[in-house]
Amino acid sequence: MKQGKKGKVILAATMASLLVLTTACSSGKSNSSDGKQNVTITFRSSGSEDTLTKYFKSGLVEEFQKQNPDIKVNIAPILASEGDYTSKIVLQLKSADTAPDIVAEDTSIIKSDAAAGYLSALDSQVGGWADWKDHIIENLKAGVTGEDGKIYGIPATTDTRGIWYNKELLAEAGIAVPFKPASWAEVLEAARTIKAKFPDVTPLNLIVGKSSGEGVTMQTLEMLLYGTNDTLYNDSTKKWVVNSPGLLDSFKFINQVFNVDKTGTSLQVALNGQAGSIAFQQLFPQGKLAMAVDGSWAGSTWFENGAAPIANVQDKMGFAPFPTQNGQAPGATTMSGGWAWSIPEKSKNKEAAWKFMQFLMNRDNATARVIAEGALSPRNDSTEVTGYTDRTFIAEAQEMVNTAHFRPANDQYATVSAQLQSIVESIATGKLTPEDAVKQFKDGVTRALGADSVEEK
Amino acid sequence: MGRKNSGAALFLMPSVLLLLVFFIFPIILTFCFAFTNMALTGAAAQSLEFVGFRNFINMFQDPDFRISVWRTLVFLIFSAVIGQVALGFILALLMKEKNVTFRRILGIIVIAAWVTPEIVVAFCMVSFFSDNGSLNQIISWIGLKPVSWLFSFPMVSVIIANIWHGTAFSMMVYQSALDEIPKDVEEAAVIDGATGFQILRHITIPMVKGSIVTNMMLVTLQTLGVFTLIYTMTGGGPGTSTQTLPVFMYNQAFVNYQFGYGTAISLVLLFIGIVASLSYMKSLKIKM
Numbered sequence: 001m002k003q004g005k006k007g008k009v010i011l012a013a014t015m016a017s018l019l020v021l022t023t024a025c026s027s028g029k030s031n032s033s034d035g036k037q038n039v040t041i042t043f044r045s046s047g048s049e050d051t052l053t054k055y056f057k058s059g060l061v062e063e064f065q066k067q068n069p070d071i072k073v074n075i076a077p078i079l080a081s082e083g084d085y086t087s088k089i090v091l092q093l094k095s096a097d098t099a100p101d102i103v104a105e106d107t108s109i110i111k112s113d114a115a116a117g118y119l120s121a122l123d124s125q126v127g128g129w130a131d132w133k134d135h136i137i138e139n140l141k142a143g144v145t146g147e148d149g150k151i152y153g154i155p156a157t158t159d160t161r162g163i164w165y166n167k168e169l170l171a172e173a174g175i176a177v178p179f180k181p182a183s184w185a186e187v188l189e190a191a192r193t194i195k196a197k198f199p200d201v202t203p204l205n206l207i208v209g210k211s212s213g214e215g216v217t218m219q220t221l222e223m224l225l226y227g228t229n230d231t232l233y234n235d236s237t238k239k240w241v242v243n244s245p246g247l248l249d250s251f252k253f254i255n256q257v258f259n260v261d262k263t264g265t266s267l268q269v270a271l272n273g274q275a276g277s278i279a280f281q282q283l284f285p286q287g288k289l290a291m292a293v294d295g296s297w298a299g300s301t302w303f304e305n306g307a308a309p310i311a312n313v314q315d316k317m318g319f320a321p322f323p324t325q326n327g328q329a330p331g332a333t334t335m336s337g338g339w340a341w342s343i344p345e346k347s348k349n350k351e352a353a354w355k356f357m358q359f360l361m362n363r364d365n366a367t368a369r370v371i372a373e374g375a376l377s378p379r380n381d382s383t384e385v386t387g388y389t390d391r392t393f394i395a396e397a398q399e400m401v402n403t404a405h406f407r408p409a410n411d412q413y414a415t416v417s418a419q420l421q422s423i424v425e426s427i428a429t430g431k432l433t434p435e436d437a438v439k440q441f442k443d444g445v446t447r448a449l450g451a452d453s454v455e456e457k
Numbered sequence: 458m459g460r461k462n463s464g465a466a467l468f469l470m471p472s473v474l475l476l477l478v479f480f481i482f483p484i485i486l487t488f489c490f491a492f493t494n495m496a497l498t499g500a501a502a503q504s505l506e507f508v509g510f511r512n513f514i515n516m517f518q519d520p521d522f523r524i525s526v527w528r529t530l531v532f533l534i535f536s537a538v539i540g541q542v543a544l545g546f547i548l549a550l551l552m553k554e555k556n557v558t559f560r561r562i563l564g565i566i567v568i569a570a571w572v573t574p575e576i577v578v579a580f581c582m583v584s585f586f587s588d589n590g591s592l593n594q595i596i597s598w599i600g601l602k603p604v605s606w607l608f609s610f611p612m613v614s615v616i617i618a619n620i621w622h623g624t625a626f627s628m629m630v631y632q633s634a635l636d637e638i639p640k641d642v643e644e645a646a647v648i649d650g651a652t653g654f655q656i657l658r659h660i661t662i663p664m665v666k667g668s669i670v671t672n673m674m675l676v677t678l679q680t681l682g683v684f685t686l687i688y689t690m691t692g693g694g695p696g697t698s699t700q701t702l703p704v705f706m707y708n709q710a711f712v713n714y715q716f717g718y719g720t721a722i723s724l725v726l727l728f729i730g731i732v733a734s735l736s737y738m739k740s741l742k743i744k745m
Contacts, residue, residue, distance in 0.1 A: 087711050090497050109498065112714075116502035211692050213712075268608045271695040411499035418713050422521070425696055447518055 036072040037352040042092070043104035043339075044085040045077035051372045053077050064359050071352045076100060083213065093118040099346035101353035104339050107143040108214060108407055108414075110153050113342075114146035115411040120345045121150040125354050131361065135379045143406045144340045153340030154361050155378035157370050160334040160400035161219055163187070163320045164298060165291045166284060173197040173290075179320045183327040184227070184253055187291075191263035194290045202283060203263040205292035208254065208428035210421045211273035217417040218335050218407065219294055221424055224250035226405040227324035227333040230457060232416070233408030237455060240408075240416055242442040244457035249325060251427055251434035258428040265289075267429055277301075281308040284317070293322060296397035300374035303392070319396045321403070336404035338375065376401065412449055419444045491721040497714035512721035522722070524697050525705040529681070529729075532616060532701050537680035540620035542673055545627025550657070552628075553635050564628075571625030579689035582618035583607070586690075611691045611698045618686055623679065627672050634668035635661070674737040681730050702726050 045053050053075065061073045078088055086109050092098040093113065105113060113119050126132040136155060144153040163179065171177045173193050181187045191203035207215045225232060228246030233239070241247070258264040269278050276294065280301040283289035285308045292298075299319060302310040310316055321332035341360065343353050359365060367382040369375075371391070376398055382388045389395055407413055423441050426432040432440060446454050494501045494508045516522045548567065552560050570578065585591045586606035593603035606614050638661065646656050662669070684703040687693065693700035693708065700708075702722060710719025 083712060087497060087714075090502075090714075112498040115500040116496075116498045118498070118502075209694070210696065211694055267695075268605050271608065273692060414499075415713050415715065418708075422697070429696060431696070444519075447515055 036070055037349045038072050038074060039102065039349055039352045039356050040074040040076050040100040041102040041356070042076045042078060042089070042100035044082065045079050047079065050077065052369070055369050055372050060360075060365065064356060067359075068352075068355060071355065073356060082106070089113075090116075090118065093344050093346065096346040096348070099344040101343065101347040101349050102357055103342050103344055104156070105153055105342045107153075107155070107337050107340055108218075110144055110340055110342065111146055112411040112414065114148075114150075114152040118345055119146075119152045119342045120347070120350060121146070121152060122154070122343065122354075123151050126151055126154070129358060131358075131363075131379075135363070135381050137378055137380050137401060139401060139404055140336065140338075140378050143336065143338070144342075147410065153342040154357060155338060155340050156361065156366065157373060157375035158336050158338035158378050158401065158404075159376055160296045160336055160397050160404060161223055161294065162296065162322050162332075162334060162397070162400060163291050163293055164280075164284070165318050165320060166287065166289065167316055167318050169194065169198065169201060169287065169290045178318055179291075181320065181323045182331070183323050184224075184325050187323065188253075188256060188261060188263075191257065191291065192261055195261070195263050198290075200288065202265050202269075202289045203291060204257055205265045205275075205279045205283070205289055205294075206254065206257060206270075206428075207275060207294070208258070208264070208424050209271040209273065209275050210425045211271065212275055213421065214417060215276065216421040216424050218337060220254070221250060221420050222335050222405070222407070223293055223322050223333065224253050224325075226335065227322065229325075229328070231405075231408075233410055234455060235408075238410070239455040240410075240412070240445055240449065240453055241457055242445050242454045243438055246325070247441070248434055248438050251423075251437045254424060254427050255434050259430050264428065270428060271425065277307075284308075285310055296376060296393070296400070297374050299393045303374075314392045319393045321396075321400055330403050332400070332403050334400040334404050336401060336406060338378070412453070415448050416445055419448070487720045487723060490717055491724045493717045495717040495720070497711075497716055499714065501717075508717070512718050515718065516721060516725070521697060521700070521705065525700050525702050526725075528612070528697070528699065529701040531612060532619070532683070532687075532699075533677060533680050536616040536619035537623070537676045538673065540616065541623045541627045541676050541680075542669070544620060545624045545672075546631050546669070548624065548628045549631035549635055550661075552632065567625040567628055570621050571623065573622070575622065575683075575685040576689060578618065578622045579686045582614070582621070582686075583690055586614045586618075607691055608695055611695060615687050615690055615699050618690060619680065619683060622686065623676065626679075627676060630668055630672045631665065634665040638664050670737050670740060674734050677733045677737070678730050681726060681733070702729075 041056075043052055056075045061075065064073060065071065078085055080088055086106065089103060089105075090113065092100065093103065103119075105119070110119070114121075132154075137158075140155040140158055141151070143158075144151060144155055146152045163181070165179050167177045167179075170179055170190070173190075174197075175190050175193060179190070181190065187204070194201055194203040207219045210216065222232065225246055228244075228249055230241060230244035230246030232241060232247075234241055258267075258270075264270065265275070265279070265283075269275055269283075272278060276298065279289055279292050280294070280298050284292070285302070296319070299313070299317065301307050302313045302317060322334060324331060324333050341357050343350050343357070347353055360369075361379075363379060363381050364385065366379050367377055367385040367388055370377045370382065371385075371387055374391070376394070377388065383398075389398070408416075419441060423432065423437050423444075426440075427434060427437050442454070442456070491512060492507055492509060494506050494511075496502045548563075552563060573581070583590075587593075588603060588605055590606075592606060597603060604610070642660060642664070643656055646660055651659070682703060683701070684707065687699050687701060687704055688707070691699045693704035703726065706719050706722040706726065709715050709722060
């Protein structure tokens, strides 16, 4: 009997302590004990040396709190890869207990998260914010607009894509520097010239390995496709274009590089998940790679504090716009992505969150961030801030924003992109002809999204 | 008696409850979600809809799924049935009645791979097979050119990795089974003039058959679920060369955010596991 009593006491104690533990676990209190409003901001961190974390800890938060003594800002970075970050964030946004008050959203997923109801529309907020109309680059607003036409984020960074090239190699091969190809044919021709002149050099690096994920779709396929007269998604009919001359030509370009001219990266490098780093940290600095289609951020690898510094890099490397297929207007094309700040639907302090977001996105703070990260600014007045344009390659990259295209405004993008990634890899490895690739893409997307979501041109 | 039973029930309660909450309930949920369009993000995340057998129809029309089933079977047969089960048996047989020190040393070497966490095994094997890795160093001593193992022979690489990691378990199961064979049976066979192979075939194997089948079942189920090892070593690639069902399921659920589809794939995986277990169990009952 005595034993039973003791057992009951222990049981009760255990239950009670469990209860205490679970209560302690539930975070997301809307207000601190001192009556201040809490604003929790979440973004992706790459580790202890993370630039964005450093940016927040450089006195920025203190300055804001001094101006707004009733608000307390909590920095809550998530240490994860880009893919994992998206999954983790989505799970947090689902519950009011875990949703932050401001969240960094990749523009590739923002429409999807908006359609899922995770983000709150900011139309009324931006309506009362003069900078939105005057200073946020108009072209970038498409990237943060949901399928319903509402604004779900403020663009914070952006990027462009083009052809990185080794000036010395191209000049020695007799190609005019600065390199300005006018059509796809000139890019292919330059690659063949390099191959003939320097057999040991890889002429052209394209990202084609499925393990590089979204990079395959955006840095390779879409750079080609959006330079033709076709697109991946028809904005007016809201259908996916699963068969078009432009798509076939884009597949043919990839096939030409890897299987006909054989001017692409060796498949062993191309299919490696680290293909991008191998190209920029090893092959380019060693003079073993002539050209690579990649993002505007890639060149920062060669800066003094980068992973593979090159002295006088502006004399050795260049960044050229990627031409449209036959040189049709506007002559060049690029894809833009980047990160935005959004307010989750389940945030408890939306008003305070918006205040902090405005502070983050004022001219000086927004520009300081993109300078630190080597990104492009979404504000048209960043060029007035010292230190913005005098960075190497930035002027070229910023120029491209004007011809930028954005990824389709549809929440099924991830599914379509995944199909493209494996198809592009199959073309590059010679497992699919361009014609069969179009057929496989058509069948795959139709199967996944249904026949009423697709069209052919 | 009744009192005794209620006492037992009381003590079993917590574990039954835990099983219900953390095992049975999720399985039922998984079963339900497999018939929905559940997604992690996008419009479908907001409105969960019952879609009937659409996920399963899509799956069987998806060439990637068929490839994944095939890869899973190849991985299973070579790394589990042939690799671990057979190699484990041979090891146990060779160690039988050998010097205790020898058994101990060899045992520790084999078991070391087994007690190593899967993720560590994967990293070890990546460094073993990588371009500048141990294997290429070794073959360069005999004048061979380095090979990109993970690229040129991805399936062979992950199979070898899984064999290395898992064989110790089979070895230990067989060791204890072999140790239990009474000596006089084998001695009688020797007196009757049986050869070593005859003893193995007609005496040793039939006597440990139960262990063989049980072990085969456990190893099969374990191998069907291998994810970390493959994902870390090759990510399912290059292409779809090592994309087994668990990797395929992960890609659909967490890379493409199609949870409904992912759970449907997991049900198929569960089904394959059940079929394999049942067939092993059946063979166990009939033969014993």
